[in-house]
Amino acid sequence: MTSDAGALCGITVIDLTRLLPGPLATRHLAEMGATVLKIEGPARDGQEDGTRHMGLTRADREAGRPSLTFRALNEGKQLHEIDLRSDAGRARLLELARGADLLVEGFRPGVMERLGLGWETLHALNPRLVVCAITGYGQHNAWSHRAGHDINYIAMAGVLEQIATIDGEVAVPNFQIGDLMGGTQAAVSGMLAALLAAQRSGRGRFVDVSMTHEVHRHHVLARITLEATGRTPAPGRDLLSGGAPCYGVYRCADGRFVAVGALEMKFWAALCEALGHPEWRERHWSRGLVPGGADSMALRGAVAAVFASQTMAHWAALFERVDACVTPVLRLDELAAHPVHRTG
Numbered sequence: 001m002t003s004d005a006g007a008l009c010g011i012t013v014i015d016l017t018r019l020l021p022g023p024l025a026t027r028h029l030a031e032m033g034a035t036v037l038k039i040e041g042p043a044r045d046g047q048e049d050g051t052r053h054m055g056l057t058r059a060d061r062e063a064g065r066p067s068l069t070f071r072a073l074n075e076g077k078q079l080h081e082i083d084l085r086s087d088a089g090r091a092r093l094l095e096l097a098r099g100a101d102l103l104v105e106g107f108r109p110g111v112m113e114r115l116g117l118g119w120e121t122l123h124a125l126n127p128r129l130v131v132c133a134i135t136g137y138g139q140h141n142a143w144s145h146r147a148g149h150d151i152n153y154i155a156m157a158g159v160l161e162q163i164a165t166i167d168g169e170v171a172v173p174n175f176q177i178g179d180l181m182g183g184t185q186a187a188v189s190g191m192l193a194a195l196l197a198a199q200r201s202g203r204g205r206f207v208d209v210s211m212t213h214e215v216h217r218h219h220v221l222a223r224i225t226l227e228a229t230g231r232t233p234a235p236g237r238d239l240l241s242g243g244a245p246c247y248g249v250y251r252c253a254d255g256r257f258v259a260v261g262a263l264e265m266k267f268w269a270a271l272c273e274a275l276g277h278p279e280w281r282e283r284h285w286s287r288g289l290v291p292g293g294a295d296s297m298a299l300r301g302a303v304a305a306v307f308a309s310q311t312m313a314h315w316a317a318l319f320e321r322v323d324a325c326v327t328p329v330l331r332l333d334e335l336a337a338h339p340v341h342r343t344g
Helices: 021-031 058-063 068-073 087-098 119-125 150-156 177-201 211-217 220-229 265-274 294-307 312-319 332-337
Strands: 012-015 035-040 078-081 102-105 130-135 206-210 247-251 257-261 326-328
Touching: 012 021, 012 087, 021 035, 021 068, 021 102, 021 130, 021 177, 087 119, 102 177, 119 130, 130 177, 150 177, 150 211, 177 206, 177 211, 206 211, 247 294, 257 312, 312 326
Parallel strands: 012 035, 012 102, 035 078, 102 130, 130 206
Antiparallel strands: 247 257, 257 326
C-alpha cells in the first residue's frame, strides 16, 4: 500500500479489539501511517488477544513469542497491557483517549458502558474522538448480545445459502467474508470517513459496524434478483453462480480447475473460438439463453467436457494468448511464481 503510506501520519488510534476483524483494520491504519496503541488485558485473567495462541508452534514457544497470526495482524503497533477491569487501568485508558483521534473496540454492546468507557463518557472527555464499535449483529436489535463468528454472520446475511452447488450443498469458504468485508473493510471505510468529518468539524462520531448487516448491505445482486422476481437465486443456477456456461469453474483433465468469466459477448465469442466450437457463439445469456434453464445447463455440460479433455496448464497456456477472461484456479503456494503477483 505504498500510495497510502504516511497518509495518516499524526493520527493516534487506540485498539481494544481482538481476533481478526478489528486488528486487521487497525493494521491497515498503521500501514497508512497511524500510530496504533494495541491494548490487551493481563494474560493471567484471560484478557489477552486469543490470536496469540492461534497456530502457536514449538519454535514460537521456544522463542517466547506469540503466534505468527498475532504478529502478522499486529505488525507496526505499540503493545500495551492495561487491565480495564481495574480503576487504575480505566483511568489510564481515559488518559490515552484524551489525546487520541480514534478508539476501536469489539466488545458486545454495553460492555464499554459498564466499564465507564462508553461513547458519552469518551465524547465528553475528547469531543473530536472517533469511536468505532465492531459487533456481529449491531447495537440495537434482539440479537445484539448473541455470540457469533464469521460463519454465523454470513449465514444470517443470506450469503452462505448462496455459496452452494447446483445440488444445494452449501460450501464453507476459507475466506472470512463476514470478518474481513463486513468487519475489517467496513470499519476502515467508516473510520476514515469519520476522521475526515472530525478534522473538518472538530467533532467525533460513533461508527457502528455490524458485520451481519454490512455483508447483507453488499449482497447486492442477489437482493436485486429477489426484488425483481420475488425469488432468491437458485444455488448453482443463477447468472453468476453456475447457471450460465460463460461464467463458472470447470474441472480439467488433471483434477485442477479453470475459472471462466466470459460474461460479455465478445469474451464468450473468443472463448468459443479458442475451444474449437464457434457454433456456440450465439448461445449466450445476452442472446436469450436463460441462466439455469435446460439449454444453459446442457451447454454448460458440453463446455465442461471440452475443458476436461486437457490439463489446467494446457488451458492456462492457451488463454494467455486469448482475451476471454479465463484464468487458472491457483493455489496460495503458486501465487509467488505467477507473473500477476510479481512487481517491477
